[in-house]
Amino acid sequence: MTQAQNSDPKYRLKLFIAGNEPNSVQAINNIRKILDSRIKDRYKLEIVDILSDFQAAINHGVLVTPMLIIVEPSPETTIVGTLSDTEKVKTALRL
């Protein structure tokens, strides 16, 4: 499930989740809330379910879920957890 809000996004993110695991559901909700409130239409968020694609987990070294990788703006940053700490996430996104 891929969502593209803009054809020329300045913010590119990947969120690795594990099916319907509560932590993962929380993380999806949390990140959307943050992104939509600050940079609506200027980001591209890719959500990867590692339960159906373990190779992606291998490729990105995803040992724990949920795990967010901020690809752009560089440098790449990783945040693990439910992303409940909004301030921490915002800082990582430099918002």
Add this chain to the structure above:
Amino acid sequence: MKNETITEKGTLPKIPTRIAGLDDILQGGIPEKRTTIISGGPGCGKSIFAIEFLYNGAKMGHPGIYVTFEERADAVRQNALTMGWDLEELEKQNLLFVMQANLDPGALISGDFSLMGLFSIIEGKAKSMNCTRIVLDAIDILLRMYNDFNRERSEYYVLHDWFSSRKITSIMTVKSSHDHGLATRYEFLDFMADCVIHLDQRVKEQISTRRIRITKFRGSDFGRNEYPYVISDKGLSIIPISMSGLRHKPLGEPVSSGNEHLDSILGGGYRKASCILIAGITGAGKTTLANTFIETACSRDESVLFIGFEESEEAIVTNMLSPGIDLRPAIKLKKLRFLTSLPEAMGSEEHLMRAFNHISEYKPDHLVLDAISACERMGSQQTAFEYLIRLLNHCKENDITCILLNQTTKSMDIHQISGMEISSMVDTAIFLGMVEVGGEINRMMLVLKSRGLSHSNQFREYLITDKGIELLDVYVGEGGVLTGAARQEQEAKESSNQRMREHRIMQKRQELNHKEAAKQAKLAAMQSEIDMFKAELDALMEEENIWHQGRKIRARLRGKFKDNPINTNILGSV
């Protein structure tokens, strides 16, 4: 894929690790479909242990997954290659998967998370490979991510459950070091695991030794001692001394010692696959005697492994040239191999493993060890004893003749020769001694024991000449066995004694003749004396007769004739 599981009635199914010696202690292997914990300090070989298990399994057709939380995957592959394990080759065959699971140290943590990523990777990979063997190296690194003791504990439960429910045989390594207080922090792992193996490395008397101990094995018996182990260039090896039974074979045929004379003393030579001890002080010719055997054995197309703790290969080869023993052709033909090192260079386990590796690869017919007295320098007398017993056992099991040299400190102390309490293992004992007689040192040889052969128990004198060792015939004179110049002196003395005795007999004989002659002379003198006396007596008798006759005449002349001369009394009464 053949079923490797060892199942006995009422016992736990086990999977052999195929790590040398370990399956003996584990009485079959690690528990199947269960979790085994390997704990130990840094550098004691936990990772090697785990990789070796997977590698050996993969070689037999059992796929395995190795998850490393600490090292990079290519570093793991490279390290394995130094042990001669080509992991990449097995990965290509889909029998092995090395997964680098490094956690990004810069990763931020925001909220709760689970190990679903890891599980998903393992499950997906395991399914695609049909794999049931998994190693997590090291679990403490993974758990530390939570930085919360209770959480670590509960996540480990999840992990353990997850593996058990999927019937996966897993090995998890964990660092334990009393210095870092980790031992208590991860103690809960030991409680939950089904089998716990503890590796330990300690330094004693400047020499590092490694020990392995099984601390727990649910539902199974196991060797409870601490066993020495080594990490050689072929992986981990454990040599459980108490487990190595005496599976010895009977002694073989006699083989020549390289010296005909010695062969005859020994009753035919050394016995194949026996243990020969040559003891003596330095310079007595132990090495020469051993090399005499080596040269002959090599010329018979037999191979010899020389384990030297005293001299280098070059030194031995050069030194042997002076007694006329040329080892160079044998080395060239690969009939002789030297394995020289200083006893202090490594622990006894490593020495042993090196020897074992050379034995299994080179397959020698005979082995020479120079000298067992040096083995004590590997650590202690106990270490030396263990080293020798295990080496001898190994040789006996493999039909290898063992020639042990032992340096004694006293020249003629035959009680000292047994060396390291291994005398019961020795089949033939040769003692080389030196005796001082008449201001010079002479070499003496005594065969103390020659199991299974009748041997001469006399002391022999021997010389080290430019043609090797030369034994002289036994000289038994008045003062026992004699040697060297004293022997020659004694021989000379004996012959002069003989002459003296002959001379004395002649002298006596002459004396007797003289006495005889004197007796004759004396006899003659006596006779003449007797004759003289006789003549005098005759003269006196004549005189007497003449006197009597004169008296008769006078009586007749006086007219009185008396018949009875007693009548002289009557005559008086007249």
